[in-house]
């Protein structure tokens with residue numbers, strides 16, 4: 669399943685970023701609207717992928733950057749929420765997607781260094 673390998677990719681990116689043994693509080697990722705990822709399936713996959721790792725308790729927070737496209741018909745830059753949708757301006761179907769395919773780790777939240785030893 670596609671989403672499982674994506675979840676594994678996120679987990680290994682996190683593991684190679686944080687120091688071994690550091691508990692991860694949350695992981696924030698960007699999955700563009702046009703990336704072709706089923707978010708529910710990704711969140712489900714995350715539940716099993718994170719087991720037994722430093723991300724055991726870390727929720728996956730998903731942001732969805734908007735898909736955009738250039739319409740060859742009317743020449744406008746328009747929002748495209750799904751591949752195959754028509755141009756919202758002219759109803760044409762010749763759209764060239766320009767953004768919304770991103771799939772990347774944005775933030776990894778770990779405990780603050782001085783949290784356990786407050787300054788007195």
Ligand SMILES: [Zn+2]
Pocket residue numbers: 739740741742743744755756757758759760
């Ligand atoms: Zn158009």
